[in-house]
Amino acid sequence: MRNPGAESLTGAEILVRCLHEENVEYVFGYPGGAVLYIYDELFKQDKVKHVLVRHEQGAAHAADGYSRASNKIGVCLVTSGPGVTNAVTGIATAYMDSIPMVVITGQVPTHAIGLDAFQEVDAVGITRPCVKHNILVKDVRDLAPSIKKAFHIARTGRPGPVLVDVPKDVTAASCAFEYPETLRLRSYNPAGKGHPGQIKKAAQMLLGAKCPMVYSGGGVILSDAAPQLTRLVRMLGFPCTNTLMGLGGYPATDPQFLGMLGMHGTYEANMAMQHCDVLLAVGARFDDRVIGNPAHFGEVPRKIIHIDIDPSSISKRVRVDVPIVGDVREVLDDLIKMLEASRDKPDPKALKAWWERIGQWRSKDCLRYDHVSKIIKPQAVVERLWEVTKGDAIVTSDVGQHQMWVAQLYKFDKPRRWINSGGLGTMGFGLPAAMGAQFANPGSTVVCVTGEASFQMCIQELSTCRQYHLPLKIVCLNNRYMGMVRQWQEFFHGNRYSESYLDALPDFVKLVESYGHVGMRIEKPADIEPALKEAFSRKDQLVFMDFITDQTENVFPMVPGGKGISEMILAEEL
Amino acid sequence: MRHIISILLENESGALSRVSGLFSARGYNIESLTVAPTEDPSMSRMTIVTSGSDDVIEQITKQLNKLIEVVKVVDLSEAAHIERELMLIKVRATGKDREEMKRVADIFRGRILDVTEGTYTIELTGTGSKLDAFIKAIEASAILETVRTGACGISRGERILRV
Ligand SMILES: Cc1cc2nc3c(=O)[nH]c(=O)nc-3n(C[C@H](O)[C@H](O)[C@H](O)COP(=O)(O)OP(=O)(O)OC[C@H]3O[C@@H](n4cnc5c(N)ncnc54)[C@H](O)[C@@H]3O)c2cc1C
Numbered sequence: 001m002r003n004p005g006a007e008s009l010t011g012a013e014i015l016v017r018c019l020h021e022e023n024v025e026y027v028f029g030y031p032g033g034a035v036l037y038i039y040d041e042l043f044k045q046d047k048v049k050h051v052l053v054r055h056e057q058g059a060a061h062a063a064d065g066y067s068r069a070s071n072k073i074g075v076c077l078v079t080s081g082p083g084v085t086n087a088v089t090g091i092a093t094a095y096m097d098s099i100p101m102v103v104i105t106g107q108v109p110t111h112a113i114g115l116d117a118f119q120e121v122d123a124v125g126i127t128r129p130c131v132k133h134n135i136l137v138k139d140v141r142d143l144a145p146s147i148k149k150a151f152h153i154a155r156t157g158r159p160g161p162v163l164v165d166v167p168k169d170v171t172a173a174s175c176a177f178e179y180p181e182t183l184r185l186r187s188y189n190p191a192g193k194g195h196p197g198q199i200k201k202a203a204q205m206l207l208g209a210k211c212p213m214v215y216s217g218g219g220v221i222l223s224d225a226a227p228q229l230t231r232l233v234r235m236l237g238f239p240c241t242n243t244l245m246g247l248g249g250y251p252a253t254d255p256q257f258l259g260m261l262g263m264h265g266t267y268e269a270n271m272a273m274q275h276c277d278v279l280l281a282v283g284a285r286f287d288d289r290v291i292g293n294p295a296h297f298g299e300v301p302r303k304i305i306h307i308d309i310d311p312s313s314i315s316k317r318v319r320v321d322v323p324i325v326g327d328v329r330e331v332l333d334d335l336i337k338m339l340e341a342s343r344d345k346p347d348p349k350a351l352k353a354w355w356e357r358i359g360q361w362r363s364k365d366c367l368r369y370d371h372v373s374k375i376i377k378p379q380a381v382v383e384r385l386w387e388v389t390k391g392d393a394i395v396t397s398d399v400g401q402h403q404m405w406v407a408q409l410y411k412f413d414k415p416r417r418w419i420n421s422g423g424l425g426t427m428g429f430g431l432p433a434a435m436g437a438q439f440a441n442p443g444s445t446v447v448c449v450t451g452e453a454s455f456q457m458c459i460q461e462l463s464t465c466r467q468y469h470l471p472l473k474i475v476c477l478n479n480r481y482m483g484m485v486r487q488w489q490e491f492f493h494g495n496r497y498s499e500s501y502l503d504a505l506p507d508f509v510k511l512v513e514s515y516g517h518v519g520m521r522i523e524k525p526a527d528i529e530p531a532l533k534e535a536f537s538r539k540d541q542l543v544f545m546d547f548i549t550d551q552t553e554n555v556f557p558m559v560p561g562g563k564g565i566s567e568m569i570l571a572e573e574l
Numbered sequence: 575m576r577h578i579i580s581i582l583l584e585n586e587s588g589a590l591s592r593v594s595g596l597f598s599a600r601g602y603n604i605e606s607l608t609v610a611p612t613e614d615p616s617m618s619r620m621t622i623v624t625s626g627s628d629d630v631i632e633q634i635t636k637q638l639n640k641l642i643e644v645v646k647v648v649d650l651s652e653a654a655h656i657e658r659e660l661m662l663i664k665v666r667a668t669g670k671d672r673e674e675m676k677r678v679a680d681i682f683r684g685r686i687l688d689v690t691e692g693t694y695t696i697e698l699t700g701t702g703s704k705l706d707a708f709i710k711a712i713e714a715s716a717i718l719e720t721v722r723t724g725a726c727g728i729s730r731g732e733r734i735l736r737v
């Protein structure tokens with residue numbers, strides 16, 4: 001029922017009031033014709049702060065980074081046409097990693113839709129395959145309910161970005177404003193608790209395991225279930241591995257942690273994954289970069305328990321034996337209770353033998369690298385970074401070799417500290433995501449580890465960092481190559497480095513200085529640590545560290561495309 | 575295997591393109607798709623005929639259920655069901671073929687809806703294969719135009735699909 005006493009507001013006013021109702025702190029955006037009424041309303045208030053980026057891709061990544069680093073919903077606001085198309089990469093990035101985000105896009109007036117109007121683009125059509133949901137608001141009376149719906153859908157179930165497309169005349173029209181308190185969607189009821197019968201089966205299967213393995217992913221981070229996962233793994237005494245998206249879900253410095261698994265996972269994690277007899281998969285989706293060739297993976301008969309909130313993630317690439325649809329946190333709570341109540345314990349003898357096998361795999365020391373090199377090894381920078389920040393920084397990254405080295409070597413002990421684009425693999429993500437992370441955590445140390453190629457994809461955001469005094473620390477592992485591309489060309493394309501060398505690189509030190517930041521170039525291994533210390537001592541400044549690293553370094557281990565996860569190329573084999 | 579999937583979904587603009595977009599984006603087959611509002615005008619019922627392995631059909635139903643506007647999904651082919659399709663077909667009917675055409679239409683329980691000196695327009699309902707059989711039964715050169723709705727289906731017995 002609409003309240004007859006409700007005040008009449010314009011669509012633009014309503015939109016801003018909805019953001020207040022949702023306790024939105026920041027909107028990352030960029031103005032333009034279709035959103036002028038909305039910007040006018042933002043101007044008249046100071047509850048919601050607007051962060052002006054320099055490119056709409058940056059707005060979407062910043063909102064996404066804000067969300068990943070806080071579990072609050074990142075909001076981004078862009079104009080119609082090119083504003084929307086520029087944001088699409090950022091929306092797709094959030095979608096692939098299931099990040100909750102609300103994107104508000106301006107649209108041409110309703111009467112002009114479909115007439116090839118100036119800056120018209122079918123925002124709902126263009127983004128349909130890369131959003132959890134989207135809505136075109138054609139009537140101002142639908143605006144508040146649509147925004148309510150957008151926030152609700154973005155944050156519940158398997159999270160994801162939701163786009164609300166608002167035509168200009170809708171922002172100018174008026175109606176009575178009332179923010180709906182509740183929302184009834186007959187077609188949308190995400191799962192919560194898991195089925196007790198299935199959880200019981202899982203508990204029995206875990207207790208009967210001889211060579212168990214716990215494999216967890218982004219779902220643990222998204223549902224804030226790291227404490228539950230840690231508790232479960234410790235009480236069972238099982239080994240645990242994380243996907244790239246799951247890092248920080250289990251403390252990386254813990255002896256039960258085997259490191260990341262997958263294409264660039266550790267030898268021990270991949271071997272244990274392949275050879276376990278019971279696998280507990282928690283909020284992870286058996287990605288192709290994780291299990292390699294599914295036929296090879298399926299050659300070993302193991303029982304699989306899979307906890308996921310999205311039924312379509314279950315038995316998509318790998319058949320599972322005990323599917324549990326539900327929220328990770330709730331399911332793990334119930335599973336822990338059931339295991340605690342049980343008199344059975346995992347077989348200590350079998351477990352001991354299993355750990356011995358794992359110990360042998362571990363002794364390969366698969367992440368080792370040349371410690372006496374006269375040229376800076378990128379891995380050394382990451383290890384020193386971990387020491388200097390005491391493992392306590394929020395670290396974002398771009399995409400490439402540098403991303404993998406951070407995943408392998410920066411030991412994340414806590415969730416929401418590792419922020420990277422896993423599913424879409426978007427170069428250019430690191431800097432704007434770090435901005436969002438810093439807004440969400442003003443007192444924390446935020447580092448962006450990047451490559452000289454990736455960094456240039458959203459480099460304009462250095463200006464945003466200046467405007468808002470964001471004291472980010474940027475670690476550039478500068479190998480003068482699109483290193484990850486170069487590595488594939490070396491391994492699989494006969495050393496033909498087609499278009500992967502980066503000619504005409506800018507002088508990054510001068511470049512960042514021109515934006516008003518501090519730049520450093522580091523060329524000798526002995527200077528790594530002093531440089532990092534110096535940079536991190538500059539608490540109020542953005543410091544860009546250009547580490548000139550070994551051009552020929554590769555990421556090991558590596559599972560080549562189409563191979564099984566136990567068929568890794570290791571450093572010594574080359 | 576061929577499957578008939580019935581979907582109840584919100585009768586909102588955009589819902590249809592979300593479903594068809596899902597099929598093309600994920601590479602699922604669509605043999606036919608029909609949709610119209612139900613007795614409750616806020617809801618539409620869609621029937622999709624598709625084919626795929628059991629794994630693919632499982633993914634199709636799961637992915638459909640994920641769409642926010644989709645209220646319910648059932649695979650009718652899992653149990654006994656009735657399937658019907660409507661075809662309108664315009665055929666050349668002259669001379670001695672005219673009588674023969676009427677005879678074949680009668681055998682297939684077709685109804686002649688429109689008549690001109692040289693043509694019949696015939697309405698036929700049945701399963702897709704019955705309609706195919708009719709097309710085979712008449713002279714190919716006699717066919718002037720066909721239009722088919724694609725299958726719609728409903729479960730037999732007490733099984734119902736509603737909210
Ligand atoms: C250069 C490069 C190299 C890469 N190499 C690797 C690699 O070596 N190893 C690796 O692991 N990845 C690697 N990736 C990343 C890979 O592409 C995937 O993004 C990643 O493996 C997916 O992680 P995930 O399975 O944890 O799933 P996510 O994408 O994080 O998905 C989360 C899952 O959890 C579920 N979920 C969400 N919320 C909940 C909840 N509340 N309760 C229950 N379930 C929930 C979702 O439905 C989904 O199934 C690489 C990426 C790049 C760009």
Ligand SMILES: Cc1ncc(C[n+]2csc(CCOP(=O)(O)OP(=O)(O)O)c2C)c(N)n1
Pocket residue numbers: 398399400401402403425426427428450451452453454455477479481482483484485
């Ligand atoms: C937007 C985009 N374009 C292209 C790619 C393909 N790609 C993946 S890694 C990579 C090279 C990255 O180079 P750099 O940022 O220098 O990192 P490095 O691998 O050298 O550490 C490229 C081109 C991508 N992931 N994203």
Ligand SMILES: [Mg+2]
Pocket residue numbers: 400451452453477478479480481482483
């Ligand atoms: Mg590089």
